[in-house]
Amino acid sequence: MAGHGHHHAADRWRLAGALALIAGLLVAEVAVGIVAGSLALLADAGHMLTDAAALALALVAAGVAARPPGGRWTFGFRRVEILAALANGTTLALVGIWIVYAAVRRLVSPADVHGGLVLVLAGAGIAVNLAAAALLLRPSRESLNVRGAFLHVATDVAAFAGTAVAGALILLTGWDRFDPLASLAVAALIFWSSANLLRESSRILLDISPGEMPPEEVADAMLAVPDVVEVHDLHVWTVGSGFPSLSAHVLVRPEGDCHDARRALAEMLSQRFGLEHTTLQVEHARQQRSVGTELPLVRS
Known part of the structure; x- marks a missing residue:
């Protein structure tokens, strides 16, 4: 349990650091996006607002999930992190829909975009989001909750890269439609991450x-x-990130030792599948009436 507590504490520290970086950049992006008239920046500012909310939600969820089991919460609060990940996936999809809508409107009725300002802030955005993504990369491999926050930040790295390209192309050609086209590319990436x-x-x-x-x-x-001659009522599921579980009813030969079989099963499941939380009901199989016949190896 101490290891899990340390794990959650490290996650919270990294999430808090990423949130501070994103919140600072969000304020700058909204201001420059309004001045420059860049939909790509304003669209990504909307995405970054959900990033900040996603990071805050993930931070709260990580704190709640660290609470020990008690009372009716026999598995603790691990599923809170999964609910946070589901919420983050939903907000990603909603932001993508809004970006597509706004980009189509800009393609039909393009507006003037200040490519220079867009390019400068996009460069700053890439640097800040890369720093935030670096903070979240390691815990995102183990926690679906942190992965949801990481995907919000990672898509912003790509979004700023697209915005930078759009700003450079606008400076070179003066064609303002590069800005909404970059927004559509960002939306496609958001939909993929959300799914x-x-x-x-x-x-x-x-x-x-x-x-x-x-x-x-x-x-x-x-x-x-x-x-072991029979395995049935087998259930394999995941309680929360990094917490796979198994339950099963196992029958062993009449002459076998149930305790030895249970220990062997638990060791095999741990080493081969990483299953540390297993519930095994082990009993002797009924003796066959036919003398000398082997008990069948069956599974239901």
């Missing part, structure tokens, strides 16, 4: 087995353990 985040968080909330732990493969591995 991935929504899919992963929904899989956990629906208790679908993790992709790296197909139930059939897990059952076959359990049946390969000595004395």
